Amino acid sequence: MELPEVDRIRITSIVDNFVDNLLRDQGPALRRPRQARSYERCLCAEHGLAECVQSERRGETFPLLFDFGATPLVYLHNLKLLLDDYRLDLASIRTLVLSHGHWDHYGGLLAFLQEKRQALPREAHLYAGEDAFLARWSVSGKDGRRDMGALDEKAIADFEIGVVRVKEPRLLAGQALLSGEIQRKTSYEVSSPASRVLRDGQDIQDDLPGEQALVYHLRGKGLVVLTACGHAGVVNTVLHAREVTGVEKVHAIIGGFHLSGAPEERIRKTVEDVAALDPDFVVPMHCTGIETIDALSERLPRKVIYNSAGTRYELIAD
Numbered sequence: 001m002e003l004p005e006v007d008r009i010r011i012t013s014i015v016d017n018f019v020d021n022l023l024r025d026q027g028p029a030l031r032r033p034r035q036a037r038s039y040e041r042c043l044c045a046e047h048g049l050a051e052c053v054q055s056e057r058r059g060e061t062f063p064l065l066f067d068f069g070a071t072p073l074v075y076l077h078n079l080k081l082l083l084d085d086y087r088l089d090l091a092s093i094r095t096l097v098l099s100h101g102h103w104d105h106y107g108g109l110l111a112f113l114q115e116k117r118q119a120l121p122r123e124a125h126l127y128a129g130e131d132a133f134l135a136r137w138s139v140s141g142k143d144g145r146r147d148m149g150a151l152d153e154k155a156i157a158d159f160e161i162g163v164v165r166v167k168e169p170r171l172l173a174g175q176a177l178l179s180g181e182i183q184r185k186t187s188y189e190v191s192s193p194a195s196r197v198l199r200d201g202q203d204i205q206d207d208l209p210g211e212q213a214l215v216y217h218l219r220g221k222g223l224v225v226l227t228a229c230g231h232a233g234v235v236n237t238v239l240h241a242r243e244v245t246g247v248e249k250v251h252a253i254i255g256g257f258h259l260s261g262a263p264e265e266r267i268r269k270t271v272e273d274v275a276a277l278d279p280d281f282v283v284p285m286h287c288t289g290i291e292t293i294d295a296l297s298e299r300l301p302r303k304v305i306y307n308s309a310g311t312r313y314e315l316i317a318d
């Protein structure tokens, strides 16, 4: 599938596991301007992810919201501050994307629609994988069964937001690619048997086949891959993006790599294969895990950028 080249991509991190008000600007990463030191003006961190992505092609801007944090409290708080700081205009955002049906990515969505639906265009849509609304839980010897909840599709429809289910790769507004279901190719990027889902009445292991990554082709620079939680594996996700688009060069890998608490061997293999993909830079977020961020920083010196909620990435074509 041909993915048209874009001229620029601006990614604003709305929610992440990390907030660090003192980080320096680094390459494309521009830190949020310093604020008065009060809670009202400080961003919050939580175990979750949310971003605003604005791409531009031939003068046409295409903004979208990618995931919605873990809690209404943090998502709405951070969003309000960043809408002000960066003058983001909700009236221009027709496209909402949910990467997958885990609470740390959809947690702020219904409260956002409750508060801001009127500010969005009437024809706003939510794109999500086919399994995004299924009931999920985990089972382990240590903690027993833990409910992970489910996003209520009808509640979204009640806000007159059309839901578009995505299975195959899908082009959005001629600028962004939703990955479709990501093929698992590496031997070591495997799902946890502790994750369960109710599908067609069956209690089965949850491989999250419907998780969507977002992919852009930045002119002269290569692919920009946003992984969300990265349950398919960051290497599988980038290999998939390359195969679908036919573009080899990887400019940036940005998002959660889901390796917090993972076995050392898996982290080592992932880091080696990420290095072999030869990205110009990597932004590990959310569930990547400190061990993996350390290992990536060591293996790819100067290519790893630490994220903080509020950081804006300005990616510009050659």
Ligand SMILES: [Fe+2]
Binding pocket: 048, 049, 102, 104, 105, 228, 229, 256, 286, 287
């Ligand atoms: Fe996640």
